[in-house]
Amino acid sequence: MKKRLRRTALYVPGNDPSMIQNAGIFGSDAIVLDLEDAVSVNEKDAARLLVRNALKNINYGNTEVIVRINSFFTPFGKDDLEIIGRAHPDGIRVPKVETIQDIQNIEKFLDRIEAEEKFEKNSIKILPSIESALGLFNVFEIAKASQRIEVINFGAEDYTADIGAERTKEGKELFDIRTRMLLAARVAGIEVQDSVFAHVRDTEGLIRETQFIKQLGFDGKSVIHPSQILPVHQVFTPSQEEIARAKRIIFAIKEAEKKKSGVISLDGRMVDAPVVAKARRVLDYAQAAGLL
């Protein structure tokens, strides 16, 4: 189980020096320096160099630094990857992924760059973003397509446009993509993040949506404004009861190990691997929230 938490990923416009240099102080688990939708076509070249220099010079501490490049089907994608790859971000968010081939194209690029720059192999992660019907159709394969993939997410706007659904605030039209993304992620043994809640001033709406997706099983959510980070973290912060229960489970494991007993039970219930994993997870979240 990966230690890194991905409760929030803050999108940062790639052509905004002020946002880029301050992105790390807002407290999100990850930042996504965006070269795609946030940057106009005639500024793509400028944003690319700004982000490259930021990667090389700015210390973001423990925050995971992701760069969203343009799709390989645009004139910009390859240049983005070539230049940004060499600046060693933690990961590359790839938009509009539809087939395994899309992942393999990126992987080949990254293999070459890591070798040329003498980076550790597979140290640059791939974060695929599903934004179309075809992408969702292939998501099970995509999620397993590379060792570099640790988390997947989706783009609600593009997806709903692609399938011809109406985009609503409540998000009912996302039910299918959410459950499928979740399933694919769990089968592949990776994480899954929900898409952004665009209504920046509606904190209650954000909390409702985040509670809903957390309940479904999501590991985190993308955010577009620093003010959204704290509410999302709070939703992902375990309650005292959950923490207490998790502690008891871990304790029970340790006791069983001491006694070399194969089966663990707690309060009359079997404690098997998924339950243990979840308990560890709860404690990770609690620690991140400063509760331990």
Place this chain on the structure above:
Amino acid sequence: MKDQVNIGQAGTLESSDVLVFVRFSPQQKGIKIDLESPSEKCFGKMILKSIEDVLNDLGIWNIYIKVHDRGALDCTIRARVETAVKRAQKNKGEQEE
């Protein structure tokens, strides 16, 4: 007719950014940098050195650059100068085609 094929511009006047204009011209001999910065006294020399470094790395020896600094980090200044120079070079290239 205004000859606009060998000029380049990058950046903005927003806080923490720099606005950069560059111009290649046959009359321009050497590197001329005009810097307008609120922190000219403290950081002027450093900023000039950064700009010169970028130009050296790009192999540019003759250019006129005007920079309006709005309190940008060094890495931002370098990125904007590099962008403006590459844009000017691209414009030049397009004209020669």
Place this chain on the structure above:
Amino acid sequence: MDIRVINIHNNSEKERISQFLINQNLKYGNDIEYTIALFEEKQIIGTGSISGKVLKCIAVDESKQREGIAAKIVSRLVKKQFENGRTKNFLFTSPDKIDQFTGLGFRLLSVAEPIYALLEMGMDDIDQYLHVLKKYQKTDSIAKIISTLIINANPFTLGHQFLVKKASTESDIVYLFVVREDKSLFPFETRFSLIEEGCRSFDNVKVIDGGDYIISSATFPTYFTRESEKEIVSGQATLDANIFINYIAPTLKINRRYVGNEPYCGTTSIYNQVLKKVFPSAGIEIKEVPRFELDGKAVSASSVRELIKNLKINETQKLLPSSTYRFLISKEANPIIRKIIASNSRH
């Protein structure tokens, strides 16, 4: 928050901008070529416009006076200007907003209280221009009377030549600035060379390109549109005069300026009044010279153009130095003559 380009040909969009500006005592001029507005939840919270080399009508909603918005608007305008090949911008605003723009990196050039302030930013600024001017200076400094003349000369007539001759005989050096702006029927290059030829016999006269800083649409917009109230005209004339006094005159050590007395042009006479008010206290004597007359009528460029328009080119000969007349009857002048005949412009 998003920035949108306003369709300046759409009256209702223009009206929205006008309304927004009126609340800040600004007028949305007829000379504007490009306008952008910043919207937040469908409301305008800021706007800015371009007219030639000048950025103007820049305003931000008072309740949102965060510097960020003005910076965004100006940056977008600068970028648009750049796409049109302009690497330098003037900015026209009111004196109370000077700090806001110097904070963005603009340099203050001139103030005419209480209405106008002129600033600039970009390449080839006034320092560059003054640097070029210095080269015209004679190194021997026994010159006592160093005069200047500013003319448009559309085209160069005997009236102009008379003025230049007077300045030349009464001064040690004469710096003759030619108005750069090409809003006249005779293009700048033609006007300049006709002036040079017409002044060849005066060896102490230097003919200089006035560039952006001498009666151009940046420093004196009304000179060309000629449709303003007296206050606006004199305010803008003050701007122009201040630039001359503070930058140009000291560089060349000018201590006298000759102006032609202008009976036909209201704007020019207001302008001259401003000069007479402001120059002497700056150590520059103003000499107003009556127009050269022929047959009881002042010889003016507009009367020459009128004759050309009416196809009476041969009648212009007595109003022009031979160098100008030779040009008029040559092939090179044909396109200009055609333009004059076809035009309705007073210029």
